[in-house]
Amino acid sequence: MLPSVALLSLLAAAPFTVVATPTTPTTPPKDVNPFLGKNYYANSHYSKELDQTKVAFLKKGDLLNAARVTTVQRTGTFVWVSNVAGLSGIDTAIAEARAELRRTRKQQIVQLVLYDLPDRDCSAGDSAGEFSSxxxxxxxxxxxxxxxxxxAVSSAPDLTFAIVLEPDSLGNVITNQGIPFCATATPIYEEGIAYAISKLQFPNVSLYIDAAHGGWLGWADNLPLAAAEFSKVLKLAQTFKKGxxxxxxxxxxxxFNPYIANPRANYTEWSPSYDEKNYALSLAPFLQNASVPHHFIIDVGRSGLQNQREEWGDWCNVKAGYGERPTTxxxxxxxxxxxxVKPAGESDGACGPLIDGEGAPGAGQWWDKYAQQAVKFANPPLAPTWW
Structure with missing residues (x-):
């Protein structure tokens, strides 16, 4: 039995950052990986959502998985800013990261998702936004x-920021022109993302355009189309701001794709991008040929449990476990x-498989059974944090 003091500490555990594993840069000084040597800021919003998960395990007497939840709470995750009301989350993240900087004297990287394009989610509609073109x-x-x-970002030159721009949007531009709503939204998406790029040109900010995933844009025929679209948007950004x-x-x-597939899923047959590492390696030469920067970050927040899908197109609340810890x-x-970027718990939509007879709530709502499942099926397994 865990001592009572330790049990109380599980409930009261406050989030703090997980230190990135530094590696020796192999790129020139002007091309330094922004994550190197930084603490991945762990945001309080996600940590507080996980309090419910921890309590659920404790009520079952499952102290090991409750302690693993504490580990998740202390792991750096992205803050999604998906509407105007959510902009205050940037100020909260800055204040918390600065507190960590003062406490630990370690440089912080604050990770944000910019996600509020007009006519957002044109193909699925589960995450439609607040603006209409x-x-x-x-x-x-x-x-x-x-x-x-x-x-808001410009107010914190003492912090480093990694910002993901508009998930799924350019993927829809590249492959879903047959959907009238997506075809109409295309110039809006392109100009909106280009404008965002132009406004976020700060020396402490690294921008990463969302490039979907290997099962979407990683097919041989889609790779050159993707590079051409990304080049188009970057050139448009340069008309707003030179350079x-x-x-x-x-x-x-x-x-839910693995960084390194083991084993390779049957539905990836014939694709050069059968896992996300190979997707990056497959796309990079096309980007390089188009004179587009070609560094990547890979979301493995729900990639720990492989080969759970019937087909690659299954995207909604797939049975999942936390993947590799954030690392360089x-x-x-x-x-x-x-x-x-999107760790487990916030629903993709009211779809996907049931868990213990319970279906998923609407997009963005907390689904605690899903978070519990992700803790149990994490791969590599989560180390417990007992204090």
């Missing part, structure tokens, strides 16, 4: 969201870091 949404996106996002650039691309955001030890220079 039919009602002046693009201009409102620029002035009410992006400009304020940039102003505007990005660090690279984020892949597998909110998905990626085995290839072009991948800056494995990260947790």
């Amino acid at each position: 039919a009602n002046g949404g693009l201009q409102r996106y620029k002035t009410e969201f992006v400009d304020k996002f940039a102003k 505007a650039t990005i660090r690279g691309f984020a892949t597998d955001v909110s998905n 030890d990626t085995g290839t220079d072009i991948v800056d870091s494995l990260v947790w």
Whole structure:
């Protein structure tokens, strides 16, 4: 039996950062991996959501998994800023990261997702946003969201930021022109992302455009199309601000693909991008040929449990476990870091398999049974934190 003091500490444990594993840079000084030597800031919002998960395990007498939840709470994750009301989350993240900087004297990297395009999620609709292009949404996106996002980030030159831009959006542009809503949204997406790039050109900010995942854009026919689209958007950003650039691309955001497949899933047959490492390696030459920066971050927040899908297109609340811990030890220079952009718990939508007879709630709502499942099926297994 765990001593009572330790049991109480499980309930009261406050989040703090997990230190990134530094590696020796192999790139020139002007091209330094922004994650190297930084603490991955662990945000309080996600940690507080997980309090419910910890309590659920404690009520079952499962002290080991409760202690593993504490480990998750202390792991760096991204803060999603998905509407105007959520912009205050940037100020909270800055204040908390600064407190960590003072407490530990270790440099912090604050990870944010910018996600509020007009006509967002044009193909699925489960995560439709607050702006409509039919009602002046693009201009409102620029002035009410992006400009304020940039102003908040600019207030913290003492911190490092990694920002993922608009998950799924350019993926829809590249492959879903047959959907009328996506075809209409395409120029809005392109201009909106280009504008965001131009407004976030700060020396302490690294921008990663979302590049979907290997099962979407990683097929041989899609790779050159993806590179051409990304080049187009970057050039458009440079018309807004001369010299505007990005660090690279984020892949597998909110998905379930492994960084390194073991074994390779049957549905990946014929694809050069059968896991996310190979997707990055497959896409990079096309980006390089288009003179587009080609560094990557890979979301492995829900990638621990492999080969659970019937087909690659299954995307909603797939049975999952937490994947590798965030790290710069990626085995290839072009991948800056494995990260947790969307770790388990917040639902993808009211879809996907049941857990103990319970279905998922709407997109963005907390589904605690899913978080519990992710703790149990984490791979590598989560080490417990007893204090």
